[in-house]
Amino acid sequence: MSPSDLVLGRVSEGVREPHPGRTTIDREPDYLHDEHTLRSWLGSTDHKRIGILYLLSITFFFIIGACAAGLIRLSLVVPNGQIFSNDTYNKLFTIHGVVMVWFFLIPSIPATFGNFIMPIMIGAKDVAFPRLNRTSWYIFMTGAFFTLFTVVVGGVDTGWTFYAPFSTTFSNTWVVPALIGVIVVGFSSILTGLNFIVTIHTMRAPGMTWFRMPIFVWTMYATSLIFLLATPVITIALILLVMERAFHIGVFDPALGGDPVLFEHLFWFYSHPAVYIMVLPGMGVISEIVPAFAQKKLFGYRFVAYASIGLASLTFFVWGHHMFVNGESETSAVVFSVLSFAVAVPSAVKVYNWTATIYKGSLKLDTPMLYAMGYIGLFVVGGLTGLFLATLAVDEHVHDTYFVVAHFHYIMVGGTALAFLGGLHYWWPKFTGRMYPEALGRLSAFFIFIGFNTTFFPQFLLGYLGMPRRYHNYPPEFQLLNILSSAGSVVLALGYLFPMFYLTWSLRYGKRAPANPWNAKGLEWTTSSPPPKHNFETPPTVDFEPYDYIAREDRV
Amino acid sequence: MSGTVAHLNTGPTAEVGLEREEHFTTDGQQIHAAKFGLWCWLLTELLLFAGLFLTALVLRIMHPQAVTEVAKHLKFWIGATNTAVLIVSSFTMSGAIELSRLGWQRGMVRCMLATAALGSLFLVLKGYEYYEDWDEHMMPFLSSRPYVLTQDPSSRLFTDLYYITTGLHGLHLLTGVSILLVMTWMASRPGFLGRRQNRIEIFGLYWHFIDLIWIIVFPVLYVLNR
């Protein structure tokens, strides 16, 4: 069987022609117009179509997670927890965390842009294992729906971290099905990571050497390494949870001979690296956008590439900073603290390099660039507060308070989600062949930036003043800051709704996009928008350096 | 590898080679990708077990006495026989690969069947071992059968790890045997080796890996501290 046999439902020539009766451009149909049936999408092995399937799916999950977040913020408007019962509140923040982390943030950039753009960037016709790629999407959807099903039947109240022994012994909710869903989704991550690593190793076009790869490809590589090396550990940890809860094979419950701290070790050995699954791809996107909109070579290309691999490696050695207050020995606490500080170095390298790229560039403040600049600002705040938390004495004070909540939202929502939206606008013309309305795009970026800061900055203060996380009632003196935060979340929600509408609108009414609307460099801009089925009319050969924008001095 | 496949096209009974998929430019690229992909997968499998091995080892170092007691209850001879069974099955699998390269389809199919039979033998012996464990009250998670060892938590944790590790390995073996049987059925059809010889090699790697995992499981659980 060749892959073309596998593309189900080949249709007749008449249906292939999008506008019968009209004269059409004499061109091979692009990947969007190759075939039109639902089957041709659901059975497709084309990495571009699979990227689009992921885009639709994670948008769906994002909406669900966002609704839960809205309800959480609604509940916290009053201090006495009158809006939802304790139980409902617990289920709300759990489903918010589970959906956002496992089904939105982790697959967001890798599975959508990684799938769509990465193979084009290296000049490949497809990923190395197209059918496996399709299978990964099906696995992802199966697992995610399995977990969502638990919400319909009654919900889960463990929080996204599933800490034992609460999850194994005390919770009376649907923990096992939720866990199974998350385990299944993990396999999809592993397979995607595997596919990307093999693709980057074996499918590069002639002349595409390692140091000619765009930074986005480097970050996909680093992210895939984490997928491959860390996911199996969370898989086994969650399997052990299922074993204990379902069959009483005790591993974590002390009453059954287990050790709950073991779960924390296994969990954070994955989940700290996982935060870099969320943040590295964002860095990759920013490293594409910034040079394109400064029309300048990325400053210190090699350092940015090394920093990606550096982050991916260091991130495996800091998990203990989540356990400072659980009785960890003083020595290990100090070691983990120092190592966590070390992570700041490669992170800072990236920020300096973006800043240096912007410096004296000919800036165009289009939507993707606005998102990118917002990203840099929020990432810096999130990263610096990470250093606060890595400081033993400070963490003692703010552990499990809203300070931590604010910290990781600055990184994950501020960072990853902004990078995601920036990338979505940047590559939208490539994905769809249409331009979006620029003015609305800029407006959405402003709304998100303002809304985001109004929502999460007060949470630093709340946490510092002592409001613990995961409670639905709090002392009345915290109400003002909570109302501010909830109000911000309304603005933020508007900022997210905007792009959903105008991007959908642009599918039909947007201007037709040229091959390279941003005058950007990189192979993806040398093929048509949208690209043909196998990405390039003629297979490319690479004889240029990455980001070879003309230096400012040489411009007339 | 690509070299071997290319110049052995005139095998004694069947043509050997592979059909290139659309998105690859050369045969070598396709073969490399497949092999490399499987190695990556094996790495993740190793890490899946690594958490268990590591916990078991830490437990041994911290609570040697309790662990020794459990280790004495494990059926050393069944474990040892199973180790031998799997090593032999790796041999027969290598035989299948070698014969597939030569194009000896019939011999290859026989070797594959032998491998599947040995794999099944392992599972049968393992099942018998579980039965014995049950008989000896060595299943702490069954409330109906009081656990024979002291209620020392670390011995209990070690016993639980034993079930999870061997169970997970058994599941891998079960999957391996199933895939092997389907593959044998496909590989016995005419023309298979001309288009898909590559798959036998790839599956062989997976099989050796299951063997390898057991070769780690056996000493970690049965032998050390005995």
Ligand code: HEM
């Ligand atoms: C760059 C990407 C980062 C992301 C996505 C991220 C994300 C997170 C998340 C999700 C949590 C909360 C986990 C929970 O639910 O309990 C967290 C906590 C923490 N983060 Fe980060 N983080 C990042 C960077 C950093 C850095 C650079 C440091 C240290 C230098 C750091 C130090 C910490 C510490 C110490 C905690 C634990 C706080 C506590 O629970 O007391 N983080 N981070």
Ligand SMILES: [Cu+2]
């Ligand atoms: Cu961490």
